[in-house]
Amino acid sequence: LIPIGIFVGLLLSAILIFVVRTRMSMPTMIRNGLKGSEFNLLYQPVVDLSSGTMMGVEALIRWRRNGKDFVPPETFIPVAEQAGIISLITARVFRLLAEDAPHILSERPFFHFAVNFSAGDMHRPGVVEEVRRFASQSGIALDNLVIEVTERSLVDVNLAGETMRQMRAAGIRVAIDDFGTGYSSLGYLAQLHVDYLKIDKLFVQALGTDSPTSQVAARIIEIAKDLNLQVIAEGIETKRQERILKGLHVGCAQGYLYGRPMPLDELLQLLRRKGSV
Numbered sequence: 426l427i428p429i430g431i432f433v434g435l436l437l438s439a440i441l442i443f444v445v446r447t448r449m450s451m452p453t454m455i456r457n458g459l460k461g462s463e464f465n466l467l468y469q470p471v472v473d474l475s476s477g478t479m480m481g482v483e484a485l486i487r488w489r490r491n492g493k494d495f496v497p498p499e500t501f502i503p504v505a506e507q508a509g510i511i512s513l514i515t516a517r518v519f520r521l522l523a524e525d526a527p528h529i530l531s532e533r534p535f536f537h538f539a540v541n542f543s544a545g546d547m548h549r550p551g552v553v554e555e556v557r558r559f560a561s562q563s564g565i566a567l568d569n570l571v572i573e574v575t576e577r578s579l580v581d582v583n584l585a586g587e588t589m590r591q592m593r594a595a596g597i598r599v600a601i602d603d604f605g606t607g608y609s610s611l612g613y614l615a616q617l618h619v620d621y622l623k624i625d626k627l628f629v630q631a632l633g634t635d636s637p638t639s640q641v642a643a644r645i646i647e648i649a650k651d652l653n654l655q656v657i658a659e660g661i662e663t664k665r666q667e668r669i670l671k672g673l674h675v676g677c678a679q680g681y682l683y684g685r686p687m688p689l690d691e692l693l694q695l696l697r698r699k700g701s702v
């Protein structure tokens with residue numbers, strides 16, 4: 426028979442552990458998840474619109490908390506940014522991609538790899554050196570590496586712009602992501618050192634509808650052309666959207682029509698399938 430004092434003590438500590446565990450803050454859960462293997466990458470094809478061939482992939486991070494519940498990046502990335510731990514996530518993306526890239530490169534030596542950067546990444550001193558080190562570890566040539574920066578993350582345009590300049594000088598490619606959804610003026614664009622504009626799916630999905638957004642999408646594409654930037658349209662789901670984008674002379678496309686974000690094995694199978702992409 427357990428003495429009542431010990432029983433109550435055990436019960437109270439069990440309750441305490443339960444409360445602490447369930448009320449653990451999200452940054453703490455992210456840190457814990459990074460200690461294990463709760464994070465992995467999915468790859469989404471980026472295709473050349475005129476030939477239909479896959480020219481590369483975008484790496485998208487996934488988090489399975491406690492190996493069970495899936496937490497969307499749109500939930501935990503902003504938390505990691507706020508908590509000042511985005512560098513830990515980016516480092517994990519680099520580590521995972523360095524493991525996967527050699528397998529992909531043995532199928533497609535000139536494949537492009539796009540990685541998402543947050544404002545915190547663009548502001549971190551020495552980040553260009555981090556990217557260089559990652560490139561040499563992964564075997565990805567610097568000019569096959571695309572760093573995607575959202576328009577929203579250009580809060581400190583001068584600092585982020587300087588990082589972009591250094592990246593371009595090193596041969597790394599830079600893309601402005603989710604273009605058109607931020608609140609910055611167009612004026613800065615001409616000054617920035619970028620290669621690609623990624624047109625947000627919001628605009629792509631308005632194409633061919635009578636929404637005024639459709640006109641905005643066409644204008645954004647024209648602006649990109651005027652600035653000599655390559656356009657990547659995101660979120661293409663239908664042949665009709667594809668047709669309109671081809672008509673607007675858009676170079677590259679990404680979306681469920683070509684492929685959902687997929688695990689490494691699935692990507693490799695797709696690349697090995699004869700006659701495909």
Ligand code: C2E
Nearest residue numbers: 485486498499502518541542543660661662679680681686
């Ligand atoms: P994003 O960079 O704009 O990524 C594109 C998102 O659109 C992805 O969502 C992708 O699954 C989704 N998508 C692609 N094609 C289609 C389509 O045809 N239709 C629709 N409805 N959706 C499509 P995901 O993977 O949930 O990522 C959401 C955002 O999380 C990303 O937006 C990016 O901003 C951020 N994110 C993802 N991975 C990372 C990462 O490794 N680091 C950082 N800093 N941010 C990341």
Ligand code: CA
Nearest residue numbers: 483541573602
């Ligand atoms: Ca992106």
Ligand code: CA
Nearest residue numbers: 602603623659
């Ligand atoms: Ca995007």
Ligand code: CA
Nearest residue numbers: 575602603625
């Ligand atoms: Ca997005």
